[in-house]
Amino acid sequence: MLAVLAAVPVLIAVAVRLTNGTRAGHGPVFLDRITGNGLFVVLTSLVLCTPLFLPLTVGVVSGDTIAGEAGQGTLRYLLAAPAGRARLLLVKFAGTAAFTLAAVAAVVLAGTAIGLLLFPVGPVPLLSGDLVDAWTAEGRILLVGAYVVLSLLGLGAIGLFISTLTDVPVGAMAATVVLAIASQVLDALPQLDWLHPWLFSHWWLGFADLLRQPVEWSSFGSNALLQVGYLAVFGALAYGRFTTKDVLS
């Protein structure tokens, strides 16, 4: 999965390089700027991966945590070891978080590498119009990466909870991914305005604010608060469910 994620920026960079004349106004933001500056490869890749690819992989990993062990029968041996139910849950969530970090890192690192390789790199214009040097820009990119990791933690907690509900890992994975997509669809319906700030995907693409001078931290803060909320609620639900559950697989 990490390899597939790393392939995304490579694909984008190669495609842009080969066609070498993207018309402005088409495709995702930043796409037309890649030829001018390699660092935009990373940003384009993150914009493309955040709605679908990244939630997909996080959904697969988090949905598999408990249900995968249950489906295989290894859960009963882990608990008889005894691994401790709360401890097992904690380790599984830490694993999901570590995977999320690795997934985003794969996109950022591959994007940076291929961008440097195929395109010129120089001072980067920010959204606010200021020009910053390449090192500052790379720092901002890492900040965006951290933002994306943070954005996906809530989804990881949801997947962990769903995973405690079933012995069929594929079911838990599918349910988690479907929720990620449903949340974005709801977020796109203007009729449900009141609901939007509560959707875990609401701030997913809000990292553009980190590309201003000075950095606009408000969306980062709102996002962090929202994700921590989801983490607390679904972490508690997963704990409540898993520590009382009959392990019959």
Next chain:
Amino acid sequence: MKGGPAAGGTPGTAAIETHGLGKRYGSQAAVDKLDLRVPAGAVFGFLGPNGSGKTTTIRMLLGLANATSGTASVLGQAMPRALDAVLPRVGALVEGPAFYPYLTGRANLHRLDAACPYAPTATRRVRVEEALDRVGLGAAAGKKVKAYSLGMKQRLGLANALLRPRELMVLDEPTNGLDPQGTREVRKLIASLAHDGTTVFVSSHLLAEVEQICTHAAVMRAGRLVAQGTLEELRSAGQAKVTILTPDAGAARTVLARLGLVPGTVEPVNDGAGPAAVTAVLPAAAVPAEDIVEALVGFGVRVRGFSVDKGSLEDRFVELTGEGFDVAR
């Protein structure tokens, strides 16, 4: 250790004790009002037909499933409350082995051992190798588990239970899928564990096996306990049986009936070429065996063979759980 008066009510501590333990799945009582007592140091056979509630009981004892009624204590402590204190002292095999197919046998054991926070890390390598050797998997430990045969997986499951010195071993059908050598090794293993003072609780439906290795047994039927005690007690509760080999089957049945016994069906021996076998249950209060022979000979029955068999565990088992082959529920 055995011998002495085979009186019931074994004194001393219990390794497992349950009171009114019950588990319902929806409307069905998989285990019902179970009062089990496994004395410390015993090799305890937990018998019962398919679906009688053995695995369900074991899951409750190990804290995997919550009981819907009653209490259970393992190694003197209440389960599942004292789970963290009890389970490190218990080795378990529950309803067949389960492993990560893409890891080697050795790596699987390392992972399971690491899952327990109380397992000493320093001795892990040595303990894993010892456990593998003990079940005869030393040579195959480097193979991925997906390439293991059923019996090899079963052995690896046993190795997992043996990773640390245990006070209690709970083994759910440990010889399932093992070859004759493997079965014999498991018997030896259980004997050596018992010799070292480990209590062994082994569920099975292989009666011959239980008869060979166990000191105590309990019999389940449709979720209920129908008998428990030492093997002697269980056997002697069964009824003795007299078997007569004779060509004069009809006359033999007449004599048995006159003596107040109920002759069973006549079973031909050697496809009817030889004498037939006539059997009858011999209640404890019935005529002495020698009188039966005398009466038979006096009636002119040609007796070619005569035996009185104390009930086998199998007879007792069938007596307790019924003849039918179909699963009860």
